[in-house]
Amino acid sequence: MNYFSSDFKLGILGGGQLGKMLLAETRKFDIQTFVLDQSPEAPAQYGCNQFFEGSLMHFETVYRFGKMVDLLTIEIENVNLEALLKLEEEGLPIYPSPKTLHQIQNKGRQKDFYADNDIPTSNFKRFVSLKSLQESIKNDELDFPFVWKCAQFGYDGTGVKICRSALDLVKLPDVECIAEDRIPFKNELAVIVARSVSGEVKTYPVVEMEFHPEANQVEYVICPARIDEKVAQKAQEIALKVSESFNHIGLLAVEMFQTENDEILVNEVAPRPHNSGHYSIEASYTSQFENHLRAILDLPLGNTASKVAGIMVNLVGEDGFYGPVVYENIEKIMAIDGVTPHIYGKRETRPFRKMGHVTIVNENMVEARKVAEEVKNSIRVVSV
């Protein structure tokens, strides 16, 4: 198949920052792209060949979009699966497959999948509703504390709550959900696996999420993780097993806990480029976005090793600021060697909205970590 400067068209469902960064690679290879997103301000409306405004959850919209392209991929999981299943039936290649998306979209099904495939994960119980979860507590079948997760459409921290007592249940929505054991972990790790149509597989190095010591928030994504080589190897093996069990095509980001006694438990997966792989644009021989593209087009996978140490800092809107965004002190951080801001292109900031990220690279990890802290303490996402 000739993808380069040809009539071949790749369709991308979703036009957020992941789509935008994926487009940087399609432009590099001059591969034609169509993008569908419901927002007229979608970051990925620039850099594609054609942008379509429409709902990703609407059967007709997704189906008709799919009929215009030669291959379909996603940058967000929440898409209309019925449309994808029909398109696939009619012969359109879709990576990741609708079947995998179906398994992953629902966190209960995702957990069942791990259990069925001998993939280590925390203990959990599924509930059709909050009511049935409350029943379960009443009947002493579920004990506090536990982690409540809504089964579907959670995103970036919404849809997750640590429940210590009945009080914590009061404001939860009455939706399908799971209750998980709370895992006291040493580290939160992630491994991105690239797997191509013909089954070539490569894993990126294990990355580590470093949390703020007080606020329970990821501050830095650090590559490579500063962990024992044996633990890293175990994490990579498990991530590979997850990718193979799903028979996954494209990128799969596997988030894991390293427990107090160095067990690895899979937390959840994302079947696409992922926040934990953004460092790869500057630090890796081949970025996660390029490898997603290579995988779904069945091109040879690129080298996932790093040229230098990489740390990623998310740029999220400061609490209390709404409206046209200003990146305070961005000039200051750009004056530091090895610092690259990525601005996603959202005109308006809101508290905790993901507005961009900053990558810090350095030959030396200790130095990179110092610079990352300086970056974190300098830049502020506020409004005019």
Next chain:
Amino acid sequence: MNYFSSDFKLGILGGGQLGKMLLAETRKFDIQTFVLDQSPEAPAQYGCNQFFEGSLMHFETVYRFGKMVDLLTIEIENVNLEALLKLEEEGLPIYPSPKTLHQIQNKGRQKDFYADNDIPTSNFKRFVSLKSLQESIKNDELDFPFVWKCAQFGYDGTGVKICRSALDLVKLPDVECIAEDRIPFKNELAVIVARSVSGEVKTYPVVEMEFHPEANQVEYVICPARIDEKVAQKAQEIALKVSESFNHIGLLAVEMFQTENDEILVNEVAPRPHNSGHYSIEASYTSQFENHLRAILDLPLGNTASKVAGIMVNLVGEDGFYGPVVYENIEKIMAIDGVTPHIYGKRETRPFRKMGHVTIVNENMVEARKVAEEVKNSIRVVSV
């Protein structure tokens, strides 16, 4: 000035591959861009915020384009200077300045500039026409061999001819020209200098053009150049001097000869991102395109050092092939670690047309050079 996700608009004159690669950086920073190019198939029509089709040499077109933007830059020298001068007079910042473009556009004026500013360059004579050059030969004021260069609008080898006898003059156009001494050189080198509005200056490492042993064609651009440290230092000092003498803002690519006795002579300059800096996308901490943007926006310049050794191979159309392009064996080279093709997005190939380039990076230069040869011997730009 707030450039990021703001109303600020950068205008780019020219929509070729240099414009396209510059847009990758404006997208990363979410800086709004308008692009003007005469071709409806311009590679940079995607990735900008608005594309305008029109002639870069047409006063009204360039002037009206300039009135829509807040800052103007170029990706090609051959633009209407009268329009730029009027826009500058009316207060529009233009980098590089029309004055510098005026000095560089004409190779005779460029050579005079070197002479006037004590910048080492080969001996030369200026002629208003071919006729007056022939006169000069008749009067024994000019001897064979010499290098003929048309003074204006030459590009990539067209407009240059080595003249060994009167026979070589027969097919030359009757235009303003220069005759230069032919320099027997050890190496052809280049240094890219970034200089910002407020005068911050950084130079990229010296790169080396490696020629095919038989065909007189650059095969590889190699960074860093495999030359003596003292020679490299001299080349960088001279490049800096050229940039400062022009009072240049933005990138200036300075092409130089290293003579048999290690003199450095300036050959010519390009006031913009340059083919000799394409390796920087994969090999450098900050690519030439990002630094051009930083320089003209008066942001701090990024680190010009390399993470790894880089070699660039141009992808030009094979002789004898015309029409819809096919990149033969591109999958084969993509299977090699550290190999990244860049496909510019020209649908039709022609003999020797610049269609793309391939970057090879490796921690080890010897290994990179081996891979570069493998790449060069594998990929072919042909037509369907």
